[in-house]
Amino acid sequence: MIRWCSYCQEFVGETAPFDDFSLTHGICPGCASRGFAALAGLVERGTQIAEFYASLRKQAATGELLDVDQTIHEAEVDLGIRSFDLFVGMIQPLLYEVGKLWAEGKVTVAIEHQFTAFAEGILEQMSKRMATKTGLEAPTHAGVLLVCAGGNYHTVGVRALNLALRDAGIASRALFPGLPPRDIVDAVRRFRPRALGVSVSLPTQVPEVQLVLELLRQEPIIRPELIVVGGVASKSPDWTLDGLLGVEPAPNDLQSTVELFRRGVCASGENSQTPSSG
């Protein structure tokens, strides 16, 4: 579940069950330490944000056309919601909710596709804005490379992680949708990342990752020191890393995943044997 501070209206983190992308509303440590007397002004804003979310939710489920720029403007300018929080705490849960409605036959596939396109539009806009802000649009130096395993067309998670890494000041690049193993290795050769993240949406995509690992073993000079495998499939209790030797499982929550990559990038940055310095 996604933890959300109902007072400052920001993403707090994730909590079990991790394969449930609905929101649980609590209070973040910052707001808790301020005390309720200091939070009175946030209650009215919370009501407005709840109305904004309700409107998004209704439009998502009924297939009304949502405008990306207008939504971001309303969230950021009118309500003061950070675009990252807009995506992680609002769009992402709705994406899963609409997907569930489609699976239950309650909305058409057209509605599901339409909302997915809207979510991708939001990500695209956020990515552009963040690039302007941080100058990380096309990091040529070693950092993190995120890819989807061959056959994985679920790109939202990778894109959200990419933004979270950039938000944390880590040079990151995401390639999607799923790439064949040789293309992933070519991308590693080209970008020389210190850490590689591979997203897997179905256990059947694991052999694709195994092949990537095998190809990288044959070219140790370009092999990133840290290879992380995660994605929707890894959030299932049935997930296993059997057969994926030498890789790290992605933690269940976004913040821990960012920290794992940060440690990986920093550790290899101090290593004189890193491809970028060698």
Next chain:
Amino acid sequence: MAAPCKALDTELVVLLVDDERDLREAIAHDIHLRGATVLEADGVDSALAVLAERKVDVIVTDVRMPKRNGLDLLATVRRGQGDQPAVVLMSGFAEIPLWDAYDRGADAFFGKPFLPEALFDRVRRLARPSAQNWSVDPGPAAAEVNLTFPNGEVVAGATGFTIGRGGMFLGLMRRDLRVGVLIGFKLTVGDAPTALQGKGLVRWVRNLPESGLAPGCGVEFSFLEPDICARLSERLAKTRPLAFIPKGPKLATP
């Protein structure tokens, strides 16, 4: 004469159920400072364990929790004849229709974020006998509803009313019946004495054919005329309805 309320909050025992530990602890601390005893639970199972051990005056529960939700808790409590008033905490990103939750045994709602002071005021009010809460006239109403239903027939677009523990479903759609508005009402059926007269707050308005339910609004009683209050309290003590405000009848099929 109405039964005395709990004069001292130290007598008031509140069960607070929320899986979000930080928020639960912060609210519990605040309520404790106001003088009540707060028992905490992080989910439905632990809440039921507390209820089995301790006498609780009011339950305050989050809706969305892993495994089982707050309405499941209320259903289990009510099935076990537990009749404590219950305040339901919702995210503000409401996942359930209010009429459904009021119908399933919730007495009040708070959307997160809220201030514990307001929550505690509500908890104290709910801990008092209903008749006492209905004894003080809250002042002028913003709208008036005067209806007589001869032989249960539809009158001027109104399909009738259904009474719950703390309010009623009123099968009437009117522009001035909006959420949060205090209305005055006088409802009569046939030649019988006035069935219901008083004032109440509109808690929800529904005109949603896809819900399969009749259009209308949910009104929480704020004040009832003394003789009606006495009659209704007696009746409710006998019938013990589950719904605080009934969600109303299904839409008539054409």
